[in-house]
Amino acid sequence: MVTLAEVARHAGVSSSTVSYVISGKRTISGATRQRVEQAISELGYHPNAGARALAGKRSHIIALVVPLRTDVYVPIMMEIAISVTMAARQYGYDVLLITNDEGPEGVRRVAASGLADGVILMDVELEDERIPVLRALNTHAALIGLPEDSTGLSCVDHDFFAAGASCADHLADLGHRDVAFIGYGSAVYQRHAGYAERTLAGFRDRAAARGLRILHRPCEGTYESTAGAFSRILADRPATTGFVVQNEGAIGPLMSLLRTAGRIVPEDASVVALCPEPLAEQYSPRLTAVTGPAQELGRRAVDLLMQRIDGKEPQEVTLLTPVLTVRESSGPAPLHV
Incomplete structure (x- = not known):
């Protein structure tokens, strides 16, 4: 089992530096952080893996990163969050909400702490800065959204x-x-x-x-x-x-x-x-x-994450088909404008 000290030697830094990179409790230079994250990825280090093994159980908590922006439609975000919470309860899991204003540091803090068994990201950008953190820490994750590069990720989104x-x-x-x-x-x-x-x-x-x-x-x-x-x-x-x-x-x-x-x-x-x-x-x-179907996004994301937590690691992209419903606001183009 890879230890934190081995990660530190591989990256050429102190153990405390590795700990700070994982926890996000102190500011570390970009070059050093990149070296440490690369060492974590190459060695396959799992923070708190030993403690979890000794405990013999999971935390039964998943972290949901919800958007905290003025340019998102809050009712839809809340509908998805509620759906995630209800689906997680069916698996015997509780949901820890964190806001995306923390960015990669917030994801790193939760993933490295061992508090949550997995993470669900919402409001995914095409070049999302949080995804390299998940990959570097080898964190179980599912995305509600589709990045430009979805290799090795489990994603669900509307088409x-x-x-x-x-x-x-x-x-x-x-x-x-x-x-x-x-x-x-x-x-x-x-x-x-x-x-x-x-x-x-x-x-x-x-x-x-x-x-x-x-x-x-x-x-x-x-x-x-x-x-x-x-x-x-x-x-x-x-x-x-x-x-x-x-x-x-x-x-x-x-x-x-x-x-x-x-x-x-x-x-x-x-x-x-x-x-x-x-x-x-x-x-x-x-x-x-x-x-x-906003609620379906939440349910599918939880299902994908639970498969990863159980070691099945589904690498797939699921796009839900949109529905156009014709009502009274659209009609034939006028002959003269």
Whole structure:
């Protein structure tokens, strides 16, 4: 069994340095940290593995890293978190919540402490800085989200590429040719959030194949930012008759702005939202929307993590198929704009 001292010798540092890298209790230079993490990976060191073996039992706790951001839709995040908690209880596990504002250090602290038998990450970015920590510490993990490189990982997510494509198909089938995509704020794309970038990529790809002329306008989700995005769309492309919204906060303002501009939905403009069913149902007219089963994400993630904890180590990516439900907010493109 590899010891902490052997990791220290392999990395050319002191045992205390290795301990600080694992615990995150002190700041260690990037080069030293990388050396230690590489040694941990190469030697296959498992922090607290000996203590766990002597105890003869697991902690029966899993850590769930939940997003703490202003640019996420909190009700969906909470629905997933509740689903994870309920699924974990069926396995006899409790859930420890940690917030992603701690970044890689928070994951390192929990993984190295031995407090949790595994970790579930939410709000996964394409180049997520937390994933190298999980790999270096050989931590049991499941991801709700899909990074750019999913090699050796267990991931479950909505098929956001297909969701974006279905929005383009629906509006193209209705005869729309000028379509705008109102997305999340610029910061979401700058941090390469997988759900935002993959939806936009799927929309763009299918729009090109269907001959749509499109505009993408980021939006913070406030009334003011939505009004700004809407004004730019009409200024740049006055003939726009189709709107796709992937920002829950922007839906209400957009519907109001369309009415103010004298554009009746769906006679003059069609709106398709990527949002939960209850949200789509609360507007008038009710929204045509692309949705996915949030609770299923939580259940699947727990199942994948438990398989890893049991030594089965499933290396797979599961994408849940989105559903487009047609309601009153979308209709044939108007003959004249």
